[in-house]
Amino acid sequence: MPLLDLAMRQCKGWIPESAMKEVGKIIDIPFIKVYEVATFYSMFNLKPIGKYFIQFCTTTPCWLKGSDDLLELCKSYLNVGLNETTEDGNFTLKEVECLGACVNAPMVQINDDYFEDLDEESLIKLLDNLRNGNKVKIGSQLKERKCSEPIKIVGKNKNVKR
């Protein structure tokens, strides 16, 4: 798997069959074994992707915090469907299972970075900044939150203060 990851990075984010064959040769296992691993895990892309690879988590904790609505917003804002790349080649969108940052749900992974505690405003701002080549804030998008530290709960409905 580390070799597949390395191959994917060398091939601009995806793994052609020729790279899988080379990985098989290096560790002396049949191509089909490498292919089985590459096709099993969602982290490996089997076709070219855009400059920014958006992995949208929609598993239960993110879903409870509104990931479905954010995903729809993302699709319509970028004018792209799941597993598709925008016409300008900038964004590829994929739905994935839990990425292990549930405490900061909802979240997305874009290339190697996590963007967490998203809402409609912060998601659109993030996409705009990426599209325009501006600096982006990695991690929690809440101003007052560092990493996954506890956040203040207010009100009788225990709504999270944003």
Ligand code: FES
């Ligand atoms: S459910 Fe989204 S990061 Fe775990």
